[in-house]
Amino acid sequence: MWSQTIRRLSTSALTRVRHPKLRRSTHYATLTDKDVSFFERLLSSGRTITNPDECLPFNIDYIKSCQ
16 A cells, blocks of 8 residues: 555656745755855765756655655
8 A cells, every 4th residue: 555655656746846836935045056166175076966967866855746
């Protein structure tokens, strides 16, 4: 039963698709070049992923409803 629920949820549309008028709170920041530079300095060379296409699989929650 649990696996059926997860399967059904994982095929549902992302929240932003289901609720297009819903906007993110202004209390949350957006990623800037300064943020990226910080992590590139913090981590060793080659340990950061900055290409948005490469980040996509890691940027979706486990039931694939939020990105």
